Amino acid sequence: MNSWKLYVSVILFASAISFAAEKPNNFCGYAPEYEELYYPVIDQKIVGDASLYPFLNCPWSTFCEFPETLTATQENLEDWRKFFGKNLSEEVLYQLIYSETSDWYQKLEDNNSNVVNGIMANKINKNLQKPFAKYMLLAKQCEGISSNKNGGNGWYQGEKSDDYDQKPELLELAMKNYKAETNSFLKNRYAYQIVRLAHYLQENEAALQYFDNFLKLDSEAPYIYYLALEQRSGAAYNLQKFQEASKGFLEVYSKVPSRRRSCALSLKYFDWSNPQLNDDFFTDNGYAEIQSFFKSYYYNGSISKEMQKLQEKNPNSPYLEVLAIREVDKLQNKIFANNYNKWYENFDTERALDFEPLQTLQEIAKNQLENKAVLRKDFWRIVLSASYLKNDDFKNAALSVSKVEKNSELYPQAKRLSFSIEILQLKTLDRKQIGWLFSKLKSDTQLNESRPLTAFFFNSISDLYKKDGNVIVSLLGSMDYSGENAQYSFERSEADLGNHWKLHYKNEFVADEVIQKIQNFINLPAKTDYEKLIVSKLKSNPQDYVNELKGTWYFQQNQLDEAISYFKKIENPSVFYGKNIRTELFSGAIREYFDTPFSEKSDKIHLKYKKFFGDDAPKIELEETYADNKLKLAQTFKKLEELAKNDPENAADYYYMLGNAWYNTSARGWFLNTLQYIGNNDRNSILGYDYDSDGQQKCTNSEFLKNATKYFKKATEAKGSKETKAKAIFMLAKTNYCYTTERNANYRYRIEVCGDHRDYFQILKNDYSDTAFEAEVIKDCSWYRVFLGM
Structure with a gap:
């Protein structure tokens, strides 16, 4: 089981399946990460609510990374702190709940002097020792149980796998202990185990009744109540009581940070077109925004329609921002594609862009900017700017993002988007413009501290040289964007240029037109700083590099006199x-x-x-x-x-x-x-x-x-x-x-x-x-x- 063991068991109300979009297959089993396939110039984390980061666009994973929140263990221990009634340290609480053995709990219940008079037992009030030990003995026995409806495709998470099913006996014991217990905290704990056992035994109606009759919401110790509610919701789903199930999952999702991932997974199972899950039901229960979000997040509803509904209900909805930035990221996946390694070009990194959501997104962004009630207008200026890029409308894209003020928290992001628009407008090898862009990038920390933007600049210019047939300059100026780079700095990226793997296999360069292109580049008068940087990456005297290639080309043609002539011109042959x-x-x-x-x-x-x-x-x-x-x-x-x-x-x-x-x-x-x-x-x-x-x-x-x-x-x-x-x-x-x-x-x-x-x-x-x-x-x-x- 996971570190918090039985107290936060995963809800298995249906056969567990893989929720993540699978990576495409590629030769030799290699597949890059989704994040390597493009340059995310627009950081999705500009959304206002950090708790929604898991639901940003990362289609090859179930969710994106979860932000730092209280863990399930911490939440559980905070509840137990109320039970013990003392200011116990987290280490002591952890020892009492997670580290002690069943034998220790048994001896504590039996009033064994060696345990009762020990350091840990003395942390517990005498009148609570036996009730606590009795509950923990049951909890330890429930630790490895699993649902009877796992099916053949379920997860294995350390559950007991022998054929003997202890759950009926454990349910009977839990009921007996619940009835005998007078402490309200422990009664809620027993009630949780009862609901969980009934759910896992597929006694779904009983699970609902047990929850309704036994569980009490304790505002000071609510954690176990919501764990039980999650179990109840799983049982309701099995009974096709989709309103009860969805309402329960959404309530737990809203109240317990550590259960957000689990509830979000459970919500994927729902057919959101089911009449039970109508808009009025969610509106009446206060979950209209979350319903619209998950409905579109799991592709069970029209993204355009749900964004429009969110805008009407609450123009400042954080869920509207998430859906918007997800569409922006799908767009930039295409616009800022990474072709550094040729096999990346073969990936269908995302489904074909759907024009309707982008058109709706543009209209929503415009409406948001006109609505005085909208608080984060700069976010929508960036979204609007990005939406224009779909049709190469660089003028309006630049105009929209230019309205983000310097004192805005999103100004650095706006500058990067503005700079990327200038790069996108480069269609030919304009030496002056390339030199100016390079100088701008190099001198502005807010620009060059962005690794995606830096890579997009270098590799966009590299692509222009490639299209012009200047293969060597293209490779010398390309930046490897694969993998994570925690040590990134602009200075390091400059230093690492010229290390493309193809540069070590020069056989493709032994062609007259390729050699002439690099010769022309070396001969350029009044080189810009960018051009000087590229020439410096040859790792040899530039003219020596060309003479060696030229000599090799003549040698391969069996024109030995010409080959000898060029080889003799090399000033430092030991390099080659x-x-x-x-x-x-x-x-x-x-x-x-x-x-x-x-x-x-x-x-x-x-x-x-x-x-x-x-x-x-x-x-x-x-x-x-x-x-x-x-x-x-x-x-x-x-x-x-x-x-x-x-x-x-x-x-x-x-x-x-x-x-x-x-x-x-x-x-x-x-x-x-x-x-x-x-x-x-x-x-x-x-x-x-x-x-x-x-x-x-x-x-x-x-x-x-x-x-x-x-x-x-x-x-x-x-x-x-x-x-x-x-x-x-x-x-x-x-x-x-x-x-x-x-x-x-x-x-x-x-x-x-x-x-x-x-x-x-x-x-x-x-x-x-x-x-x-x-x-x-x-x-x-x-x-x-x-x-x-x-």
Whole structure:
């Protein structure tokens, strides 16, 4: 059970179900929190009544957080304080009610000297010791009881789960003790247990009668009365006496802060269109406002209609403010959407915006501002301003919020909304306006202390650069808004810019138009403070950053002279790569195992040319993620081509090594981080086939594989050993892969090669069956064995 145990048992008058709207599913089980999907520039907590915070808009939770109020334990102890008639400390009260054991209570009732003369017992008046102990013994036995109508879908909250039902015996004992008891406080406690037991036994009519006959409202100790009333309401619901049930729940909701959540949950079950729950009934009983609120809160009534009714009944109703701010929050969920992480764009974060409530909301806000009786007009100015944003009516939105005076408690919120309207009006990359907005945000604490507003500014500007094709600047200027950030400050948000996860995977930036965009940005004259901030996030000399990308782009196009030229311009290359190259990437392998170092599977042909590779040749143990020196690598590629021409007797080897280098740095190779910025564990993001699909899979013909094919073909045509040519033929098959997969009845795959893949296997079989290498292929390559029919 919960900390306050049986005294505040949850009402289970119907099968308990989950009330919360479920999070959408997403890949790998990940789902962001609702609050991460947008920037709540307008704080919902501007409503006037903090006790209603739980009912703000947070659709993926049953309720939003509950404000600090007296807990059920505290409320219960305050009642017990009256019983003991002494100024006992909360610690002593807690010990007497919650911490003592059944054995202690039994000994107290039996007048055991060790207990009766003890410190705790002496806190209790002698004439109250035995009656108190007798009640607590019953209470302890009732502690784990549960409703007989839990059903299979109910909550488990620590209730006793054995088959024997003690409730009939406990009810009989409670009745006996109630009749014998003379203390009015304890009689009310027994009466509560009687009503609760009858309710849980589904003796619903009896539960109502017990409450009406036994419970007395004690103005000095009312807590247990309202707990019993909540139980009575559950029993009334079971009897379909919906007026009695709803009235009871609403009364407890109004009187006992710690039971608000429970009663609000219970009220969800009601069909508010039922004739019993008509407006006149609630008006006559003083619950008209709460009825209108819950009716619309649980989507059982027209939000527009209920807001209008609330406005007519009480224009200062706190419930009207809550319904209004909920609609505003649904609107800002769309207007201030967070697209920092691309998968957020796939979430249907809320049902489609309903135009009718927004139109009604705008009319209500206007009426509220014209009504002299309305006290919190600035709240409605903010609501009215937000309502105009639905149709991009920025002029009226700005005008409305500008009327909030500086001395208003809502002025900081009004300033933030006004600033966000200025951001929304930015449709193009207006350097001057962006710079001005950034300076304004940076210099105004009332603006930049809002994390949602700060994120909205940075990510809105980021989106503009993204639309303009300036991907790098867009990412450099984006702010991560995921998760809670208790340590937020504007200075920290500035410092954290430039850490978008995509910036660590620069393979998408190796495109001429992307590189030109960042070059143009770096070359901007008279940069604004915003632009200076973005450039500073490159974490390197800005021109070095561009030259490294440009050199890589030329390298990928096999334009080695241009690549070498740009790499030589880099003033501080250690920021981007190491001093050496992994010469192992010039060797080939029949197959790779990603839990085994490449060096254990490669043919190590590069070691045959130690003199050519120099000091780098033995450096085969460099780690898998080592960043190869691109200048040295490009120069090595070029020298190998020259060697193939100058040393024709070994040209097959040189071309074979070049083919290996292109294959190994492709998406299928072991060294793809060399020219593509991502490691082996991230290759799926650039692979061009689907692991899980049956049917035919073919190579993607990337520039890497095209170059590999070119050099492997040259190796087969050039002078050199037959063993090397056999290797080149096999690598041509790997490079130009084509295969089909079929599952048999036992869900085992059968793979058959096709197209060029099959043709190169055929050449290997026909022309190179006498080579030692072909024998290695038979041993190590299962696909080749299938091809041979083995």
